[in-house]
Amino acid sequence: MTKMAAWNASFTSYSLSFNKILSPRNPMEALGFLPRIHPLSSAFPSLSIKPKLSCNSFQVRSVAAPAEDVAGFDEMVSGTQRKYYMLGGKGGVGKTSCAASLAVKFANNGHPTLVVSTDPAHSLSDSFAQDLTGGMLVPVEGPDFPLFALEINPEKTKEEFRDAAKHNGGTGVKDFMDGMGLGMLAEQVGELKLGELLDTPPPGLDEAIAISKVMQFLESPQYSMFTRIVFDTAPTGHTLRLLSLPDFLDASIGKILKLRQKIASATSAIKSAFGQAETPQNAADKLERLRERMVKVRDLFRDTDSTEFVIVAIPTVMAISESSRLRASLKKENVPVRRLIVNQILPPSASDCKFCAVKRKDQMRALDMIQNDPELSSLKLIQSPLVDMEIRGVPALKFMGDIIWK
Numbered sequence: 436m437t438k439m440a441a442w443n444a445s446f447t448s449y450s451l452s453f454n455k456i457l458s459p460r461n462p463m464e465a466l467g468f469l470p471r472i473h474p475l476s477s478a479f480p481s482l483s484i485k486p487k488l489s490c491n492s493f494q495v496r497s498v499a500a501p502a503e504d505v506a507g508f509d510e511m512v513s514g515t516q517r518k519y520y521m522l523g524g525k526g527g528v529g530k531t532s533c534a535a536s537l538a539v540k541f542a543n544n545g546h547p548t549l550v551v552s553t554d555p556a557h558s559l560s561d562s563f564a565q566d567l568t569g570g571m572l573v574p575v576e577g578p579d580f581p582l583f584a585l586e587i588n589p590e591k592t593k594e595e596f597r598d599a600a601k602h603n604g605g606t607g608v609k610d611f612m613d614g615m616g617l618g619m620l621a622e623q624v625g626e627l628k629l630g631e632l633l634d635t636p637p638p639g640l641d642e643a644i645a646i647s648k649v650m651q652f653l654e655s656p657q658y659s660m661f662t663r664i665v666f667d668t669a670p671t672g673h674t675l676r677l678l679s680l681p682d683f684l685d686a687s688i689g690k691i692l693k694l695r696q697k698i699a700s701a702t703s704a705i706k707s708a709f710g711q712a713e714t715p716q717n718a719a720d721k722l723e724r725l726r727e728r729m730v731k732v733r734d735l736f737r738d739t740d741s742t743e744f745v746i747v748a749i750p751t752v753m754a755i756s757e758s759s760r761l762r763a764s765l766k767k768e769n770v771p772v773r774r775l776i777v778n779q780i781l782p783p784s785a786s787d788c789k790f791c792a793v794k795r796k797d798q799m800r801a802l803d804m805i806q807n808d809p810e811l812s813s814l815k816l817i818q819s820p821l822v823d824m825e826i827r828g829v830p831a832l833k834f835m836g837d838i839i840w841k
C-alpha cells in the first residue's frame with residue numbers, strides 16, 4: 436500500500452457539524468451539498484461570507500496521527516494554575532484564528548483568559564471583529580467567562596527600552612562621559628553598541644520586548660485573575676530569532692549593569708550640576724527590571740509544566756518544511772512543543788471539481804510529509820478544515836475552536 440493510500444485508509448469521513456447544526460431540513464445538505472448562500476449567513480448575520488471554493492461540501496477527514504500519546508483539551512483546561520499557550524508558524528496560516536479560538540474555548544470553559552498579540556502586525560481586532568487596540572486590557576464581548584485581549588504596541592515598548600538604555604549606555608552617555616574625560620569607560624559602553632542595536636533593531640527584538648512587557652503586566656495584581664494566557668506570536672522567522680534574543684539581551688544588559696556602579700559613581704558628583712531628570716541609578720534600576728523580565732521570558736518559554744508552544748501550519752510542502760525547521764529550533768531551545776495544527780485542509784467532496792481534486796492531492800502530499808518528518812511525526816496532529824467563510828467574531832471562533840480543541 437502506498438503512503439498516500441495508507442493515509443487515505445486511516446481517514447474516516449464524517450460530516451462536519453456545520454451541516455447538522457445549521458441545515459437539518461435539507462436532505463441535499465445532509466449529504467454534504469450546501470446551498471450557494473451558506474446557512475451560516477443567517478446564523479451569524481454579522482459574519483462576512485467568503486466562498487473560497489466552487490465545491491461546497493463540508494466534510495472533514497480525521498487522521499489517526501502517528502503521534503505519541505498527547506492528551507486533548509481536557510488536559511489543557513484542567514487545573515487552575517496559570518498556563519501559557521504560544522501559537523506560532525508561517526505567516527498567514529491561521530495563527531491568530533487558532534489562538535483566538537483557543538482563548539474563546541478557555542473562557543467558555545470557566546477560565547478567565549487573556550489573549551495577547553505580540554505580532555507587530557496585529558490582527559486580533561480583525562479576528563474578534565471588535566476594536567481591541569490601544570495596548571491595554573480590553574474585554575472581549577461574547578464568551579461566558581471573562582476574556583480580555585491585549586495588543587502590545589512594540590514601537591512604544593521599544594521607545595521605553597531605548598530611553599532606559601540611552602541613559603546608561605547610549606551615545607548620549609558616551610559623549611557626556613567623553614567630555615568629562617572618562618574615555619575608557621566610554622569605550623566600554625560604546626562596545627556594547629546598544630544604541631546601534633536599537634536604531635536598527637534585528638527582527639524579533641520588537642517581540643522580545645513586547646513579551647517582556649507582558650511579563651511586566653502579569654506581575655501586577657490587576658492580571659492575577661487570568662488562569663490561561665494565549666499568545667498570538669509573530670511569524671516563524673521572528674519567533675526563532677526571538678528565542679535567542681532573551682539570552683543575547685540578557686548578556687548585553689548584564690554588561691551594562693556591571694558598569695552601573697562605575698557610571699553611578701562617576702556621574703553622581705556632577706549630576707546635580709547638570710540637573711538630569713533621569714539619574715543613572717533610576718535608569719539602571721529600569722534596566723535591572725528589564726533584565727529580570729528577560730530572564731523570566733526565557734524561563735517561561737522553557738517551562739514544560741506551564742507552557743506549550745503550538746505550531747500552526749497549512750498543508751503545503753513549504754509550510755510543513757518551515758514547521759519542521761521551527762520544531763527543530765524550538766527543540767534546541769528546550770521549548771516544549773506537543774501539538775501541530777494543520778489548518779485549512781480541503782474538505783472532501785463527492786463532486787470534486789478538477790481544481791479541488793488536484794489541490795486535495797497536493798495537500799495529501801504535504802500531510803504525508805508530516806508522518807515521515809523526524810521533527811513533526813511525534814507531535815499530536817490536529818486537523819482543521821478550510822471553511823468557506825472568513826473566521827471572524829466570537830461565534831465563528833467558537834465553532835472553529837470546537838473543531839480544533841478536543
Ligand SMILES: Nc1ncnc2c1ncn2[C@@H]1O[C@H](COP(=O)(O)OP(=O)(O)OP(=O)(O)O)[C@@H](O)[C@H]1O
Pocket residue numbers: 525526527528529530531532533554556558670778779780819820821822823824825826827
Ligand atoms: N480554517 C480556515 N478556513 C477558512 N479561512 C481561514 C481558516 N483559518 C484562517 N482563515 C482565514 O485566513 C486569514 C488569515 O488567518 P489568520 O489571521 O488567523 O492568520 P495568521 O497566521 O495569524 O496571519 P499573520 O501571519 O498575517 O498574522 C483570515 O482571513 C482567516 O479568517
